[in-house]
Amino acid sequence: MNRQELEQRLRSELAIPFYNAKIAERDYSEAEFQEMKAQLQADIEQYAHDYVNESNANG
Template identity: 90%
Template sequence: MNRQELETRLRQELAIPFYNAKIAERDYSESEFQEMKAELKADIEQYAHDYVNETNTNG
């Protein structure tokens, strides 16, 4: 899949409609997509965890 298709699938599968990936314009395999998706999901979860913990700590 190309960069546009990859971005579209990430937006749909992770429910982040305005996400714009900063990735190279080339073809990506399904395994590369799954890896990027897993990394992005982990980053989002870590951000949410850190934000919630920070908010709860600071009141």
């Protein structure tokens, strides 16, 4: 899949409609997509966790 298809699948599967990936214009395999998706999902979860902890710390 190309970069545009990869971005569309990430937006759809992770329910982040305005996400724009900063990735190279080339073809990506399904394995690369799954790796990127897992990393992005982990980053989102970590961001949410950090945000909640920061909000709780600031009262």
